[in-house]
Amino acid sequence: MRLMDPDAWKVEQAPAIVEGVDLLKNHRVHSDLGTLDCGGRVAAHVVMGNTSYFITTNTHYVPRLPEVDPKQILIRRDIEKFCHLPAIPKAPTHPQDHLAVMWWNPTPDDFVCPASGMTLTRGLGRIRGARFSKFSVRTHALIKEYEQYVKSLPTGTKPPLLLPQLVQRLQLSLERLRMPSTYVRMVVGVTTVQREYLELTGLLRYMTKYRPRLDLIDPADTTQPDDCVGCFTDDPRIAQILWKVCLPCWLIRPLKAFTDECILKMVVPFAATDFLEMNPAAGFAPVLATDRLDDRLSLLHCTENTPWYRNPFEGHVASTAAAGGPGVGLAGGQSARAHSSRGASSSVSLRGRGSPYAAARTESKARKEKGPGPKLARDKFLPFDRPEMPTTISLWASALAAVDRSRPPSCGADLPQLYVMPEPALLASPDDPARRRMLYHHYTLLRYALMFRLGDGDEPHALLTTQQWRDIVQGKITKQGKAGSHAQARSASLEELLRPAFSACSMDDLTGFPVSPDAVPPLDVNRTKELLWELAEINFRYEFLVLDARASGLNRPDECRTCFASPRLIGMEFNESQRGFAARETDELLPHLLCMAGFMRDWSVPCERPKEIDNAKGRTQWSADSIHGLENAVTKYYTASFYELFGRAAVVPMRLDSSHTFSSAV
Template sequence: MSIDLLKNRIPEAPLGPFDGRVGAILRVGAETFFVTTNTDYVPQFVPISTTHPVSLRNDMRYGLDDPTLWPQKYSPTYCHLAAIPKPEERPDLAVMWWNPTPGDFEVGSAVTRGLGKLKFPQLVPFITAMDDLRTRIRKYTESTNEIHSLFPRLTASIDMALDRLRSLPSTYEKMVFGFTSMQRSYLELEALLSYMSVYKPRMESSDSKTGDLVVKHCMGAFTHEPQIAQMFFKAGLPFWLIRPTYVFDTENILAVVEVSLPPFPVDSTMEHPVLYTGNDTDDKIAAMHRAALQLPWYQDPFAVDAPGQTASQETGTSNAELSQGPSSTRAASGSRYQPYARPPTSHQSHSIVGRGRGEASHGAGGGRGDQPNSKNRNKYIVYDGEEMPSVIQTWAVALSQVNTNIPSLSLRAADREYILPEPALLITPTLQARRYQFIHHWRLLRDAFLFCLGNSDRPVTLSSQEWRDVLEGRVQNRRRNARTKNSRPLEEVIAPVLHACKMDALEGYPPSQESVPAYSTDQAKQVVWELAEMNFRFELLSLDKRASGRDRRESVKMCFAGGMLVEIPMEHSQLGLASPALVDRHRYHLRLATLMLDWRTQCRRPAFIVADIKNKRGWSQGEMEGLEKAVANYYTDTFFELFGRAAVIPMRLERGIVPLPSLT
């Protein structure tokens, strides 16, 4: 059926929501539709009734299905998508459509040539734009009681993406996908703010102007529902109302145009899995959100899988909150709240009341667990070597006084292992050349092991002996004895890296002894400090999850200056818990103590850590010192109770930062 869309054309007449500045004819199979719009073009669209697969294109975007590139079918759940800016009309946000290139990918070690990160200068424009958006969101949320749940969700997604891009080594393809996912989240957040603060009030107001309010810099939406066209017309959002040609009647259409084709590639020459198949915008956008959140991020290497036990989310209710807070003494272990179920053992049936410190210390010979003997260094006493960073005395004393005569509740061998090398391991060899070798080998492999921490499978933990084999450069011919007969070859441990980088084997590892550079004392301290700090931060993350039954990564990160788990700037070595000034450390002690309120342990929680600690004002010097001691004591005691070994504690660099030898 052929119709004349211009038969009712009256240029001087005001246009309504069912008229069109322009119109177009669309044919889908045997059916014919006409489209009217309050703007001056009609974009190509994926037919509303057509089921199709959604997948990534070569540019790591979703082509016509990407709401930041092309208008989508109206979504009642994601109605703000229509307010996403258009790239050609928002040059101030050009970074949100910028595509990274291989030249923007900075490779770390030659050993893992396929791993790297986006160069930081390329992130600066995004960070600047995000800071501005945060300010505008804060002003809006302070002025209204109607705060959409997507505000915190999208903001958290962006924050996690920034963390990944700044700190997590990845392949080039995953880096690009991470960046485009972050761009998509930003543009959706920008649109949400505009929709809630500008367009939604217009829709709901009786005073809104009509017709002349078209905002051309917005993406707009397709719809076949007349009421949606009315709402968008009133708000000034672009829309395309699609109707069968047989209902065409008195619509005033001023011009007929050809359908506009997209300026970006629609097809893909790369093999990408199908993300979603269907024609529902809500489901499609939800699938994109899930894909962005499922990017590699740091897993809990010490997670305990127990039937029927799931940790609540950051915003959820903790198991501890559902029961009474911990008292200064404990009942028998049979009545103890256990974050994860463990098989009963004979030593757990003992009554342990008011478990405390000082009953035995490692200085006095130690007790059960990670014990000092002729072959093992006492890890409850901080190694005192020239290349060891400065200890924080309160934490060192707390570690040395852990009472290991009381049995640990940990039965898992993996709990006594390490996700990264125990820091002192790098600098305990007697021969200086061997210390250089250990330090350099760790730096060569660092990105590979950090990548493994973000792998979808649980990261591998290794014993001290296995880490020593790795640092010695034993790739396949691992030492075999009674303790290491089950050791895994290095290339098996980092198999996810080799697979992601399309490598069959490590290249150039171990390097020749002649190529290992010398490390000054200050350089060695820097490497050891970073390793200690990453171990400490990941251990705290795992400990808090096990002791509280909650997964609250963001709250844990707030216990550290800068809020990072890896890629910690050396300049932060005198910030946070390591600040030389007690008053500066105090705020971080308070944050950690607040987390500890939810811990359910047998060891006695110090009296300083009480429920109203967050509200206390006017701390004296003595009180701040008391809180620091309480936090350090409770942390090291709890870590032994739940993991059965000495915790890695925070340290400090006393001198200025010096460049490290090149890895290339």
């Protein structure tokens, strides 16, 4: 898609006589044009198959019907079921128009990759931040318009089912656009956001402007059609409706049916390919469809809205329940169970009996039973302090430290400690600064590939243990070590696990791992704080989703994501580190606490729920002290519940101080 050149609307005049039929024989300049003339301002002659047709319209131009495979999805010819499609706004002619970004084509200059030497991925990047911001601003404004429309409906009236579906699709597509991807996928992601935005705009316009015109609640005061895409139809009744509500329409009739229609001018149709991309994207399978147009459009509008993300904890919960573990598994329908079964197989394979990491766990357990050695293991329930660590949020840190570990958790004490991404303190824990710099550098090199793996819906994402993540950030991602040793088996298993993501990111040569100490760049404390905050936030957001599913027995991840500063699970903006649960102002913090408290009231866990959480329901008056009390209750209940159901310390949110200078790196 692209902006329309203003000269595109300067139509070329065409001959009036076609196959012996004079289409201007009823030309009457000062007569009123009837609805069956479909405006009759201009007309065009086209040949489809072996049949000649004439097209009349209430506009001053005629697009040429695209010639494509009849089983491919096209613009709809009638408006019986999807009547909003003609109301989609037309491409603007000015680049400063607020809709211009929705008709813009990305170029390689809009694809930003990490700086050379700061990643091993090739061809993996993100859409430029300024472009994404334009998409984000327009999308949120449109969603706000939708919310205002819903509020304006009479009590008990629900919006058309397609409206919330389109809103959800648009939100998910915008989130996905911010994730690391290949250039081709970024372009497809841009097109997806544009298409869903424009269709949602068309549906809102139809419900608020054109439907009232059709029902004579707010009749049009002009016969000039609006700047919308309009539609082709061969049904005079549909043409009359569009003429009535002032939407562009092109009525197609066989040339032999021409009788007394009044046509003022004959024009040459312009080709849609001059303004729209009609060729399919390489590497993407076509949408299978039937000959029926209704079936083809239903594929776009009536299928289940499937999120781009899949919670990797689902497999862990399912496998725990299947093994006879306590607690409840995920509930809420076949979709959750199907995802669980996919995730379980891959996540168990690296941790089951006979796996290279099982021996490491056995040795670790034996060392614990013998007592601590000269160096005590890090207590994950206590804050960890390093200059490059983000700032702890005091009540979250206090709540985690206060978790009662005097007895085993209800899930049992032997569950492996699994993480979506490495916990921040894992990278910051070595005492040797040079070793920490190496871990940070290794993670930076692998960061995009690990996020790509987490967001790839085609492959189940295996949760990894602390030791597995430690091996990864130490650079042990290819088969290495003494033949037949546990170390070699562990590195080989990680290479097998990560190879699909590495291949997708064009990381074919990993011989330079681990990186030589001489090649490790100096520590950038600011940038490292951002990356460690991001790790904490990704872990926290995924963990909250699965904790709610496990504690409530409900499958509601989209609702849970409304508790965060943004609904994203990956690709959060670093400025979110001062918002949401990290907000310092109590008025800004309160909505997020109330949101989480609302979900907590559905939880059934073997620890007492603080009364402040129940008392928050319906409360409207809040002082700074009462907000502080609610935060204290929410954080304590969260950390205690996570320990009871998963047997380890939760990864809790952190913040970057207001004095932090955000880096420009992607």
